[in-house]
Amino acid sequence: MTGSKTLIELDSTRILVDCGLFQGYKVLRERNRTPFPVDPESIDAVVLTHAHLDHSGYVPALVRDGFRGPVYTTPGTAELCGVVLPDSGYLLEEEARHASSGRWSSHRNPTPLYTAADATRSLDRFRPIGFDTTHEIARGLEFTFVPAGHILGAAGVRVSVGGRVVHFSGDLGRASDPLMRPPRPLEPATVLVTESTYGDRLHADEDPEAVFGEVVRRVAKKNGVVLIPAFAVGRTETILLHLSRLRDRGELPDIPIYLNSPMAINVAAIYERYPEEHRLDAREIERMYDLATSVHTVDDSKLLNLRGGPMIIISASGMLAGGRILHHLVAYGSDRHNAIVLTGYQAGGTRGSALLGGARSLRIFGRDVPIRAEVVAMDSLSAHADADELLAWMGAVDRPPEAVYVTHGEPAAADTLRARIKRELHWPVHVPEHLQRVGLGAHQATVSAPPPRR
Template sequence: MSRDNSPTLRFLGAAGTVTGSKYLLEAGGRRILVDCGLFQGYKYLRERNRARLPVPAASVDAVIVTHAHLDHTGYLPALVRDGFRGPIHATEGTQELCTLLLPDSGHLLEEEAHYAEHRGSSTHTPPVPLYTAADAVRSLKSFRTHDFDRPFDVGAGISATLVPAGHILGAAQIRLSIAGHSVHFTGDLGRADDPLMYPPRDLEPVEVLVTESTYGNRTHPTGNADDGLGELINRVVKRGGVVMIAAFAVGRTESILLSLARLRRHGAFPEVPIFLNSPMAIDASLMYQRHRDEHRISDAEFSQMYKLATMTRTVDESKLLNLRGGPMIIISASGMLTGGRILHHVASYGQDRRNAIVLAGYQAGGTRGASLASGNRQLRIYGQDIPVRAEVFQTEAFSAHADADAIMEWLRAAPEAPRMSYIVHGEPDASDALRLRIKHELDWNARAAEYLETVSLADPR
């Protein structure tokens, strides 16, 4: 591909789907990748992780990441392994969380390959992980950290600024000045009413906007998020059951612990044992405490949250939980049942009607969590079909994403309309619903981005 001075934007992921965020900017002979995430969910999406990037990894000059979640960073180890040698720009909070998330992702990928080989459940002989924990550790050496609101040079006169997005620790919107044009990536926008994180910064004037649409076609439930969880716990405890809360280790776990601490303080459910079975979540909590300026939780509340639960780090401790029985509460990753220790708990306790599985947030299509949420009561876990008789409770009250109304309110506050708004990071129905609202309510030019399409920043259409 020739590289001239006409700036372009190409959508290599999170177009027509809510995962795999990758946006390639080309200008002045430079290739800049905004986000470098894993595709998750449906098999045809996951297979994209195994395909070659449309451009060689070695030809990418720099990466800028919005935040640490794997659908935005999880392909970085493969990119570095395949020849990328440039810097990975991020906030300090994002870099710190990636030291947990990326090696853990590599470990889980290796574990899945091992299980597949052991059970003969893979179509590949032998099964090979997408990347290893060692690949992930190597990729961490490429990170360069930046403060919020301090522009930095990406090369060839391209300037980037990281702007607070809320959502999770370190999460940023990215504003780029490139060849005389401006483009703004929302990343994942947080909620104005989030009990954990501060709201996202307002949108400033920009020519091209790339906005997420995870909840583009729905709104979060109103009322107190704690109430539904408290009622569920009471139901399950009365029947001597186990509450398994599938939580993202970063951000969601903190929100759930905060809710449980407040419920316990008000005597909303009996004093049953609570276990935080996620070494990553335990370590992430220390990072949240180090970055007090980014969130609303006081030191006193942090202390209450982490005194509430028994911290479970080792594999043996995790296995013992599967023998213990109820009543108890287990908080464990992953949030969409795509891997991790929660799968072992579901395999052990999911067949008992006394128990409950809590899906505490968005479930991407094709994941086990989405399958349960849609009413399916059989999950394939490590090559075995597990019948699920436990109560399934889904709540989006703990979501760290702005919903459709909140995104529209955030857009409406912008001082002027962008020349074009590209809608990404959403399932097709969510992206199209947001597109329609932007066009009809704001009278802005907007459309859903298409996978692998290239658009001109000088003439966005």
């Protein structure tokens, strides 16, 4: 469900919708290192649905390797990418340094996929376009961003190709999300390309504040530490919102809360600049961030590992793929008095997915770290529409599409959603393969060679 990229070709024009990093399983991550299926220099433009790395994180590599066109995003996505992409480059460099110094890499000289400097240079290509503003890339090829909920700046993309409309859902948000406003209802399109992250499941019917309160009170009584791995964009804000409401009601123990994510701290100001996209007012945002002590420096982050409980640490990354949370796991994961709260989707092949599957040790920095802390999964915090919500969003459209392509999901999730669309909506639907080509006129699910590099 990672590494989202779709290439659209019309005559001699090429645009790439999303440019994401592959994450999770090694067989997928290795695709980040293979030559791009088409020459990056031959791509005329990139259009991003939102700032999460599985949709935007390959942009620095594409620019470094020759892409010279514009990267179109919403204003919110452009600002978030200005924080997210350099941070990604820094973490890739840090991972390579750790691998080299610890000698736990299989490569003689580990190198990052790209650097923070590569990411910063790629930001010069970004061109913000507002929602509901149609922008022409070439004659007969234009696009429009429509609100998708999910996170700040997230958009569905309606691409008009020779008069036929392809609607890319991007990552679809939820109508009941406590932070973001709901996605725009689907409008008629010739073809729908939909995500399927939660295509085979429904979100738990639970009160996240009740779960948070119970876990924190239980762990605080044991003087333990609550570790909350969280995506710096979207999820951290939702967690702080719930914790601040608990504190306001007197339902949270008076223990310190630390926000150990410089990126999440920087994101707070961006949310304040786009009040029309979320449900929070300035006062609620201020209360959320006043709740936690912000940790900026590496030295202060290391001190948290010596402090001990009781306390709450919120830190990236949400799937335990890297970042400061790994150091906290090494320090506190082996203690039964502590808890690890997983607050969203865990892609296959990640440490978060391993914990969900019952793993009692994790490979971190080249060694196996025992995990004896309580593991709590809170699926209700997800910012993705679940299977029923995806079907409801599709089914409300006035005129069905001529074809649907189910993407951005693990195989089971994508195929389960495909089957439900066929059975419940009676629409022609396919799950495309990696590098599959589809003719817009025929909508036949045929596999062929990737487009030539030119």
